[in-house]
Structures are given as structure tokens and as C-alpha cells.
Amino acid sequence: MNRIWSGIKNWLIAMGSPPLFYRWATSSLPWLAGLAFLMFSAGLIWGIGFSPADYKQGDVYRIIYIHVPSAILAESIYLLMAVGGFISMVWRAKIAGMLINSAAPLGAGFTLVALVTGSIWGKPTWGTWWVWDARLTSTLILFFLYAAIIGLHSSIENKTKADRAVSILAVLGVVIVPIIKKSVDWWQTLHQPSTFTLTSSPSMAPEMYLPLLVCVLGFYCLFVFMLSNSLRGEIISRERDKAWVKKQFFKQ
Amino acid sequence: MLDSLQILFLMDGNGPYVWSCLLILIIVTGVNIIIPIIRLNKISREGNLEE
Amino acid sequence: MKDRDDALNWFMLVLRRDLTLSFRRSATYITPLIFFLIVVTFFPLALGPSQSLLSSMASGIIWISALLSSLLAVEGIFSEDYRDGTLDQYFVSSEPVFVLIFAKVLCHWLVCGAPIILASIISSIFLYLPSGALIALIISLLLGTLFMSLLGALGAALSLGKSAILSAIIVLPFSIPTLLMGTAIMSAAINQQDYSGFLLIMGAMLAIGIPGLCLLTVEAILLNYE
Amino acid sequence: MSNILKVKNLNCQRSGKVVLQGLNFEVEAGKNVEIIGSNGSGKTTILRLLLGFINDYDGDIYWNDSEVPSKLQEKDIHCFYQGHQIGIKPLLTVYENLKFSSSGFNSSEEEITSVANKVGIKTFLNRQSASLSAGQKRRIAIGRWLLKDFNLYLIDEPFTTLDDEGVELIKGVVTELNNRGASFLITGHRPSELNSKKIYLEVENER
Numbered sequence: 004m005n006r007i008w009s010g011i012k013n014w015l016i017a018m019g020s021p022p023l024f025y026r027w028a029t030s031s032l033p034w035l036a037g038l039a040f041l042m043f044s045a046g047l048i049w050g051i052g053f054s055p056a057d058y059k060q061g062d063v064y065r066i067i068y069i070h071v072p073s074a075i076l077a078e079s080i081y082l083l084m085a086v087g088g089f090i091s092m093v094w095r096a097k098i099a100g101m102l103i104n105s106a107a108p109l110g111a112g113f114t115l116v117a118l119v120t121g122s123i124w125g126k127p128t129w130g131t132w133w134v135w136d137a138r139l140t141s142t143l144i145l146f147f148l149y150a151a152i153i154g155l156h157s158s159i160e161n162k163t164k165a166d167r168a169v170s171i172l173a174v175l176g177v178v179i180v181p182i183i184k185k186s187v188d189w190w191q192t193l194h195q196p197s198t199f200t201l202t203s204s205p206s207m208a209p210e211m212y213l214p215l216l217v218c219v220l221g222f223y224c225l226f227v228f229m230l231s232n233s234l235r236g237e238i239i240s241r242e243r244d245k246a247w248v249k250k251q252f253f254k255q
Numbered sequence: 256m257l258d259s260l261q262i263l264f265l266m267d268g269n270g271p272y273v274w275s276c277l278l279i280l281i282i283v284t285g286v287n288i289i290i291p292i293i294r295l296n297k298i299s300r301e302g303n304l305e306e
Numbered sequence: 307m308k309d310r311d312d313a314l315n316w317f318m319l320v321l322r323r324d325l326t327l328s329f330r331r332s333a334t335y336i337t338p339l340i341f342f343l344i345v346v347t348f349f350p351l352a353l354g355p356s357q358s359l360l361s362s363m364a365s366g367i368i369w370i371s372a373l374l375s376s377l378l379a380v381e382g383i384f385s386e387d388y389r390d391g392t393l394d395q396y397f398v399s400s401e402p403v404f405v406l407i408f409a410k411v412l413c414h415w416l417v418c419g420a421p422i423i424l425a426s427i428i429s430s431i432f433l434y435l436p437s438g439a440l441i442a443l444i445i446s447l448l449l450g451t452l453f454m455s456l457l458g459a460l461g462a463a464l465s466l467g468k469s470a471i472l473s474a475i476i477v478l479p480f481s482i483p484t485l486l487m488g489t490a491i492m493s494a495a496i497n498q499q500d501y502s503g504f505l506l507i508m509g510a511m512l513a514i515g516i517p518g519l520c521l522l523t524v525e526a527i528l529l530n531y532e
Numbered sequence: 533m534s535n536i537l538k539v540k541n542l543n544c545q546r547s548g549k550v551v552l553q554g555l556n557f558e559v560e561a562g563k564n565v566e567i568i569g570s571n572g573s574g575k576t577t578i579l580r581l582l583l584g585f586i587n588d589y590d591g592d593i594y595w596n597d598s599e600v601p602s603k604l605q606e607k608d609i610h611c612f613y614q615g616h617q618i619g620i621k622p623l624l625t626v627y628e629n630l631k632f633s634s635s636g637f638n639s640s641e642e643e644i645t646s647v648a649n650k651v652g653i654k655t656f657l658n659r660q661s662a663s664l665s666a667g668q669k670r671r672i673a674i675g676r677w678l679l680k681d682f683n684l685y686l687i688d689e690p691f692t693t694l695d696d697e698g699v700e701l702i703k704g705v706v707t708e709l710n711n712r713g714a715s716f717l718i719t720g721h722r723p724s725e726l727n728s729k730k731i732y733l734e735v736e737n738e739r
Contacts, residue, residue, distance in 0.1 A: 140350075236292070326624065395634050398613045
């Protein structure tokens with residue numbers, strides 16, 4: 004058993020050094036892409052195409068197969084950035100700072116998808132484009148947290164200093180996010196909640212629930228692929244004048 | 256075959272909403288995938304800074 | 307006599323250079339947008355999500371946030387040029403300097419005005435603004451943000467190198483007429499009345515503001531040269 | 533010989549300290565004048581005074597042999613000013629820094645590339661100026677001198693951060709522009725090899 008465990012540990016440490024990560028990412032990118040595309044499309048096709056229609060909302064509930072996975076992913080990316088921030092603050096690992104800087108736009112993208120699909124979902128069901136529902140409001144605030152991280156990073160020229168500043172914000176953010184969610188829920192109950200909330204849909208029948216699970220897994224695989232893709236670009240642009248970049252990237 | 260696609264597309268009136276959500280998802284993720292690739296091409300074209 | 311195309315030449319030079327610079331730095335036009343949306347999100351959080359309450363106050367909230375974010379965006383309009391010496395070139399050229407200052411403010415308005423208007427459309431959804439008022443909102447904000455950019459440029463010139471909050475205090479009282487005109491237009495539009503009268507007044511304020519405020523900005527910049 | 537600029541007993545005080553006292557010099561058309569002095573001896577004040585940035589001075593400045601003292605802007609003189617800060621925008625590329633300058637705006641692409649070639653920055657033309665060294669940025673500034681014909685060049689310490697090759701470049705550029713009738717008023721810490729009339733300023737406390 005501990006052989007496997009030490010294998011994983013070495014792999015993690017290897018990932019800590021940019022050249023090794025770059026080589027691993029370049030070699031495994033096509034596989035990740037294939038896996039991501041497979042899982043992602045399987046989940047969506049199953050969810051949108053074949054799962055039965057909801058008795059109350061009809062077919063429009065199928066948006067759940069896009070809205071819920073991207074909302075879940077948005078929050079877990081923020082958690083990942085907080086872990087990266089913690090590592091970069093404690094061990095000063097350069098790769099952790101780069102991880103935050105490449106994961107932030109992805110997280111912002113998924114939060115945006117969650118917001119827009121949420122408001123599109125609201126239009127047929129409640130007639131207005133936007134509802135100040137607890138989940139949507141906390142997703143909107145999460146979007147501002149992502150904007151804060153991206154804004155702070157782009158405003159500092161010296162990239163290593165920018166990484167340290169952003170990791171502080173990421174670690175602080177992960178403490179704030181649950182507090183925000185609780186306070187928004189409390190805010191929701193304080194103002195006599197509108198009679199419905201978006202995703203507390205009644206216990207879903209298994210044939211609706213399974214595609215959702217596959218979709219969430221598909222989204223995670225998609226994220227792993229996108230992260231290694233953008234982290235690769237980040238490493239090259241950061242270590243551009245290093246020897247190993249010349250050897251591996253410019254093939255001189 | 257054709258009419259089942261028709262039903263799939265229309266989804267009794269709610270079709271456009273579902274498909275626009277899918278479109279937004281594809282656009283946003285597509286942009287997030289393409290930007291790093293463009294950045295890498297720009298760097299490899301510019302070559303390293305020495306020369 | 308100096309041929310007229312020289313002044314136009316300089317105007318285009320300043321405009322094109324600042325446009326290229328602003329598009330290179332994406333932060334310049336995203337920050338006002340995000341600031342605007344955050345300020346607008348605070349109101350439902352503070353006052354409750356009830357639709358009727360929010361839609362009755364929507365135009366006021368949107369207008370105040372638009373003023374504040376366009377003012378915030380205009381803070382550092384001159385600081386970079388003042389620091390690296392390009393501002394001196396304006397005075398060396400024998401062209402009227404206030405024309406060049408207007409070129410800079412116009413470029414800033416193009417870069418920061420558009421995101422603010424986009425953000426106001428998004429926030430009209432957030433705050434359930436009655437649908438008739440959207441066009442009036444966009445027109446009044448177009449004029450309003452231009453006037454605020456001019457005013458903010460004067461504030462930035464006066465507080466060049468000093469603390470940024472000072473320029474806000476200097477400039478905000480002067481933006482009250484714009485705010486009143488804007489909200490008057492909005493309430494007229496909501497009650498389906500004709501609001502062209504207010505638009506004309508705002509246009510007149512701009513007609514006086516563009517040359518007047520630019521001349522004052524030139525004086526304010528010259529203060530830092532003695 | 534017609535004088536493009538004549539300065540008669542110029543006195544100027546800045547915040548209580550006497551900066552200039554009884555300064556007289558002329559700049560002939562096509563000739564160069566160098567004002568040499570240590571820091572705080574008023575070199576930059578002279579340039580800013582000529583440009584009209586500073587107005588509280590006594591003494592007279594005559595432009596283009598006119599008997600009546602006047603401001604630079606009132607005379608039809610094409611003047612180029614380069615201060616301590618050379619105004620290179622790090623976010624713009626080298627080409628854009630040349631194009632968007634007072635001299636280079638309506639010059640064609642060939643002119644700009646040929647000037648860039650002459651000052652040795654042709655290979656960096658479409659690279660962002662942030663990644664250039666201080667010496668290379670100075671070459672962009674020198675490139676701007678060549679892009680348009682000016683009557684008078686007011687340059688504040690052109691030789692800082694320049695290697696010998698850069699100094700040679702400036703000598704070549706200055707002589708070339710002199711032949712075209714332009715005159716230079718340069719400030720510096722030490723006299724340079726340029727063929728120019730040298731004027732020494734003493735700092736107030738050494739007197």
C-alpha cells in the first residue's frame with residue numbers, strides 16, 4: 004500500500020517543478036482533451052437529449068444540466084485556488100502562483116456561465132430575467148471575487164509579487180465564501196423568500212439524477228484539461244528566458 | 256428520424272432557452288481554451304528575447 | 307499663419323495613441339464596469355429583493371452608480387503622461403492645448419463610457435427597471451458620462467500627484483446638475499412623457515462644458531509647472 | 533550670422549534660491565550650444581524657461597533676431613523639447629513610440645523604418661518597449677529627432693545611460709541635422725565632444 008502512496012507523493016512533488024509539469028502536461032494534453040470531450044458530451048447528450056421532461060417545468064428544467072455543474076465547478080475552482088494560495092504562501096512554490104493565475108479566468112468563465120444560464124432559466128419559469136434568489140446572488144458575489152483576483156494580478160507588474168498578493172486574497176476568499184453563502188441564505192429568509200428557489204428542485208427521479216452526475220464529472224474532466232492547457236501557457240510565458248524553456252519549447 | 260430532431264429542437268416552446276444556454280457554455284469555454292493557445296503561439300513566434 | 311490641419315493632426319495623434327494604450331491595458335475599461343455592478347448589487351442586498359421597491363428606485367440607483375464609476379475611472383488620466391514627460395509636449399507644440407486635452411478626455415470617454423452603459427443595461431435587469439425607460443437611460447447616460455469625464459479630468463488635473471479622493475470631493479458637487487437632469491429624463495420616460503426638453507438642457511450644459519472645462523483643465527495642469 | 537535665440541542677462545529665483553544670475557548667450561542657426569553644470573545649477577530651469585513653462589524671471593529672450601522679447605509659441609519656430617523623462621510608453625511597441633510622437637505622426641512607414649535602422653533599433657520595431665534597456669529607449673528618443681526637421685532642439689542631458697556607441701550616434705545625428713540648418717541647445721554634466729559653444733554654470737554656493 005505505501006508503495007502506491009509514495010508513488011503519488013513523488014508525482015505531486017514532481018508536479019511542483021515547472022519543467023516537469025510542462026513535460027507532463029504537453030504529453031498528456033491530447034488524452035485529457037479526449038477524456039474531457041467524451042465525458043462532457045456524454046453527460047450533456049444524456050441529460051438534454053434523453054432524460055424525461057420535468058412534470059412541472061417541462062423541458063426548460065434541462066438547463067439544470069448546464070447550470071448546476073458550472074455552479075459547482077465555480078466553487079470548487081475557488082477552493083483549488085485557495086489551496087494553491089496556501090501552498091504558495093507556505094512553501095513559496097512558483098507553480099502554485101501560476102496555478103492561481105491560470106485557474107482564475109476559468110473559474111470566472113464558469114461562474115459567468117452559471118449566472119447567465121440561471122437567468123435564462125428564470126425567464127420562462129418566472130417571467131423576469133433575474134431573480135434575487137439565494138443561490139444566484141451568492142454566485143454573482145463569487146463572480147466579483149474572481150474579478151478581484153484577476154484585477155489584482157493584472158495590476159502588479161512584478162509577477163512573483165503579484166502571485167503572493169493574489170494568494171493572500173485566495174486564502175481570504177475561501178474563508179469568506181461560506182460566510183457569504185450563509186449570510187445570503189439568511190438574507191433570503193429575512194425578506195420572506197420568493198416562493199421558489201432555483202435548484203432546490205424536489206428529490207429528482209434517478210433517471211434525471213444520473214445524467215446530472217455524469218455532467219458534473221464531465222465538467223470536472225473539462226476543467227482538468229483546461230487548467231493544464233492554460234497552466235502550460237502560463238509556465239512558458241513566465242519562464243521564457245530560462246534555459247529549459249529554450250531547450251524544450253523553442254527546440255533550439 | 257427528422258421529426259424527433261424537430262421535437263428535440265423545439266422542446267415544446269422552451270427549446271431556444273435550452274440551446275442558448277448550451278451556446279453560452281460552448282462560447283465561454285471555447286474562449287478559455289483558445290486564449291492560452293494564442294498566447295503560446297505568440298511567444299513561439301516572437302522567439303526568445305536574446306536575439 | 308499655422309495651417310489648421312496641424313491642430314487636427316495633433317488631435318488625431320493624441321486620440322490614436324491613447325486609444326491604443328487603453329486597449330493594451332484591459333484594466334482601464336473593466337474596472338469601472340465591475341465597480342458599477344458591485345455598487346448596484348449592494349442595493350438589493352441592503353434593501354431586500356422585493357421587485358416593486360427596487361423598480362421604483364432603479365433609475366436613481368443606476369444614475370448614482372454611473373456617476374461614481376465614471377468619476378473613479380477618470381482618476382489617473384493625466385498622472386502617467388505627467389510622470390513620463392509626454393504632457394510637456396502638449397505645451398511645446400504651438401497648438402491650442404485645450405484641444406489636445408479634449409482629445410484625451412474624448413478617448414477616455416470612448417474607452418470607459420461604453421462599459422458603463424453596458425453595465426447600466428445589465429443593472430436595469432438586476433433592478434427591474436420598467437422597460438420603457440431603457441432607451442432614455444442609454445441616451446441620458448451617454449451625455450452624462452461625457453460630462454462626468456470632462457469634470458473628472460478637471461479634478462484629476464487639480465489633484466495631479468496628490469491624493470485621488472481630493473479630486474472626487476472637488477468634482478462631485480459640480481455634477482449635481484447632470485444627476486438631476488438625468489434622473490428627470492428617467493422619470494419622464496417612465497411616465498411616458500416627452501423628455502426632449504431635458505435632453506436639450508443637458509446638451510447645452512455639454513456645449514458650455516466641453517470648451518470651458520477643457521480650458522480650466524489646462525490652467526489646472528499649468529499650476530503644476532511653475 | 534542670424535541668431536535663432538538670444539538671451540540677455542537672465543536672472544531667475546526658484547523658491548528663494550538664486551538659480552540663474554546674469555546669463556547671456558546666443559544660439560546661431562545651424563550651430564550648437566552646450567550648457568554644462570552640476571545638479572541644481574539651473575540647467576533644466578533654462579530649458580523650461582525658454583519653453584514658457586516658467587514666467588517669473590527677469591531678463592529678455594529674443595527669438596529669430598527680433599528686437600522685441602517674446603514667447604517661443606508666438607514665433608513661427610519649430611522647436612523640439614526632450615526633458616529628463618523621454619516619454620517612451622512601455623506598453624507601446626517601438627514603432628508606435630516613434631509613430632505617436634510630435635515628430636513622427638505623419639511620416640510614412642518607410643521613413644520610420646529607415647530612421648529606426650539609422651539609430652540601430654530596426655530589429656526591435658514591433659516589440660513592446662517595456663522589454664528594452666534604457667540605452668535602447670534612448671535610441672528611440674534619438675530616432676524622434678530625425679523624423680521631422682525642427683529649427684531648434686532643446687535636449688536635457690542626452691548623454692545619460694548611453695554607451696560610447698550611443699555617444700557616437702548622437703554626434704553623427706547632430707552634425708547631420710546641423711547641415712540641415714537645425715541648431716541644438718543641450719545641457720549636461722560634462723562637456724562632450726560635440727563642436728559646440730560651451731557655457732559653464734556655477735552652482736550658487738560655489739560662487
